[in-house]
Amino acid sequence: MQFEVSEEYIDNIQQLIEEHRDGELLQLLEEVHHADIAEIIDELELDQATYIIKLLDSTKTSEALMELEEDVRERILDNLSAKEIAEELENMDTDDAADIIAELSEERKQEVIGEIIDEEHAEHIVELLRYDENSAGGLMAKELVKVNENWSVTGCMTEMRAQAENVTRVHSIYVVDDRGKLKGRLSLKDLLTAPSKANISDVYIPKVDYVNVHTKGDEVARVMQKYDLEAIPVVDEMGRLVGRVTIDDIVDFIRDEAEKDYQMAAGISEDVEADDSILRLTRARLPWLILALLGGFVSVTVLGTFDAAMQEHAALFFFVPLIAAMAGNVGVQSSAIVLQGLANQSLSGSLFNRLIKEILLSLLNGAALALLLIVAGIFLLGFDFWFGLTVGISLISVIVIASLIGTFVPIILDKFGIDPAMATGPFITTSNDIFGILIYFTIAKLILGF
Amino acid sequence: MQFEVSEEYIDNIQQLIEEHRDGELLQLLEEVHHADIAEIIDELELDQATYIIKLLDSTKTSEALMELEEDVRERILDNLSAKEIAEELENMDTDDAADIIAELSEERKQEVIGEIIDEEHAEHIVELLRYDENSAGGLMAKELVKVNENWSVTGCMTEMRAQAENVTRVHSIYVVDDRGKLKGRLSLKDLLTAPSKANISDVYIPKVDYVNVHTKGDEVARVMQKYDLEAIPVVDEMGRLVGRVTIDDIVDFIRDEAEKDYQMAAGISEDVEADDSILRLTRARLPWLILALLGGFVSVTVLGTFDAAMQEHAALFFFVPLIAAMAGNVGVQSSAIVLQGLANQSLSGSLFNRLIKEILLSLLNGAALALLLIVAGIFLLGFDFWFGLTVGISLISVIVIASLIGTFVPIILDKFGIDPAMATGPFITTSNDIFGILIYFTIAKLILGF
Secondary structure, X not given: OOOOOOHHHHXXXXXXXXXXXXXXXXXXXXXXXXXXXHHHHHHOOHHHHHHHHHHOOHHHHHHHHHHOOHHHHHHHHHOOOHHHHHHHHHOOOHXXXXXXXXXXXXXXXXXHHHHOOOHHHHHHHHHHHOOOOOEHHHHOEOOOEEEEOOOEHHHHHHHHHHHHOOOOOOOOEEEXXXXXXXXXEEOHHHHHHOOOOOEHHHHOEOOOOOEEOXXXXXXXXXXXHHOOOOEEEEEOOOOEEEEEEEHHHHHHHHHHHHHHHHHHHOOXXXXXXXXXXXXXXXXXXXXXXXXXXXXXXXXXXXXXXXXXXXXXXXXXXXXHHHHHHHHHHHHHHHHHHHHHHHHOOOOOOOHHHHHHHHHHHHHHHHHHHHHHHHHHHHHHHOOOXXXXXXXXXXXXXXXXXXXXXXXXXXXXXXXXXXXXHHHOOHHHHHHHXXXXXXXXXXXXXXXXXX | OOOOOOHHHHHHHXXXXXXXXXXXXXXXXXXXXXXXXXXXXXHOOHHHHHHHHHHOOHHHHHHHHHHOOHHHHHHHHHOOOHHHHHHHHHOOOHHHHHHHHHOOOHHXXXXXXXXXXXXXXXXXXXXXXXXXXXXXXXXXXXXXXXXXXXXXXXHHHHHHHHHHOOOOOOOOEXXXXXXXXXXXXXXXXXXXHOOOOOEHHHHOEOOOOOEEOOXXXXXXXXXXXXXXXXXXXXXXXXXXXXXXXXXXXXHHXXXXXXXXXXXXXXXXXXXXXXXXXXHHHHHHHHHHHHHHHHHHHHHHHHHHHOOOHHHHOOHHHHOHHHHHHHHHHHHHHHHHHHHHHHHHOOOOOOXXXXXXXXXXXXXXXXXXXXXXXXXXXXXXXXXXXXXXXXXXXXXXXXXXXXXXXXXXXXXXXXXXXOOHHHHOOXXXXXXXXXXXXXXXXXXXXXXXXX
């Protein structure tokens, strides 16, 4: 049943557009899901895409617009008038509409909001624009079904049906008091089986999970995931119900965050895709490479200070990339484990215990690797004993230090409120390269003397 | 409203357990959500945890067991009899029960299944055990609400109420024919507003997204995410409705996959957490480090073959870690971008175009970095021109080669059906170290001659 956007399909659509055969286009796309419309638009030229957006009904295109990559959407919106954009927004849920408006220039924003006919919708969007995009306020939609605790069950049914018109999926009915404060929730089943003369206050469930408008996105995701919620109500500073976050937005949020973390770990500082422009990819990659290059300069300088060793112990220099690579790998492993622990809030125990554990772990790993290195070195490469000892001890020391840096730099950054994901990938490998080389030659100097 | 598992709270519970004050324990934990019970259990000693599991009602503990880390759960289950485990399973949805049984030893499995009283439940679990855990069959539950297309709306309401008893959340009502083939779906609203004399076949929506039992987990996740589905029906090879996958399981799946990818990129080969045992962490980390060490041996050997350069051009060796680090960083960046493209199925265009683009991109980045390196080298470190040229040209070449390796190794692995995530992190950095050093000294030999 999977709909497939084939090349022939796109060719066909392009031809219909060229020949302005609107009737056939409308017929062809009538049954197509908006997410597939988005995929089709993604394959078209900009003017063809704009043509489709203008041709189709905005109930469909508004949803399709939401599914597009931000940069594609931006270019299409540039081709639409403020009035046309406003029409699309009228058909979107408030959270989606606010996300789109947030992407426009200040001037355009005003213009578009002015063109929205539904006053309440416009007000809701303006309200949502105030919140940080990574907070519950930024993730929530205003669309929800709420009833007053003082209403009767019968009165409530009528009111509820009217509200439900605007809500795609009713997960829960929220109960509020006269001041709009969240009091509890009701399931549709409860409402249907309640005696019709009862008041809402007699039948609602006073226990309800909720978050505050300022709750961070990852905390919202954690709570919804932990309690398997499909929607969570959002309250303001006074406890008033102001919106709800639904699971589909949280699924997108989780995926975006995971991609960001992954890219950060790989030294990519903007959200990019393989199909982005060379300029955009360069902007995302070059800063980290420059950082690594600067780190490289430091390692060159460090090595330069040990040039006295070159006469007698030239082979020391052959092991530099090995030592640096081990330091980098161990550091990245340690930081990845700690970062995930920080993200899942699953790090327990004291810092001291963690220190002891990390030292034991890295000593164990380091000793195993050093043994392998010494044995292979002596038997295969013909090391003399002191040289083997030097490289072996250096390897253990470098691994211990690298794993401590990898573990504690993220923890310390986190304590100071800095995103610990910064301390991963290139940052850790670069600093561990430098420390690794420094430790290696210092130990070599102590043992071999030069 | 967030429930907080504080130290005092745990102390209190531990004391109540020690003193066998069961009544108070039951009262204290009565209102606590099962996900929080899981968090409490996680903080307790094994025998205390077992005590709680045995004390509380299995409707609650069965859900809590599901939320635990696999290794904690395993130890608790070891303390329970087959009959006690079966009792827990009776209260779980079939998908959760199958996941738990899959973790038991073959012998125990048989024993536990034999103790399940509800025959149908047992049959369902056995059926689910047949599917790969990363397929729709492995992710689905048997619990769903289905109606026959030939039923009347009235008859259907009665039947449906009975089925809904076993289903936590009714997302959609699925419509099947006499042979059990999936025909379409119905919303509760449609059913409520349909004339009671109508047949289901008159009112159902024949358009329904579905997946096959063998559809891979990430494809299920992609479809549900694309179409914002909260549940998707699963059919067997004959198109018969056999289960459904719900969004909460997909949320867990997405997060697990993202963690696995992230760990793979960091050179961690098992799913571990910071709080796991040293042995388990070593098992996850050491294999990659051994790989990196072997790669290190190769780089030592490569460097050794260029020892003739040491007399006249000692400074060449100081730049080895810089070159290796740049190669590693560029390779990881390229592979991360390609891997995400492969995962999202968003890589479009021909391989040749990708090759041209990657070469242009890396030439641009490489030239910028080489310029920086040469200028800084000549003015700060006092390079002579030929030496600067050598390092600069090497840097550009190494960056181009590293980015090609990072881009195409994952693509090639993917073509051969191997998980392309293997080709990331330590694998890419290690091989790029070696190629980088080889290229660097080859170019140096050509320009400087030694």
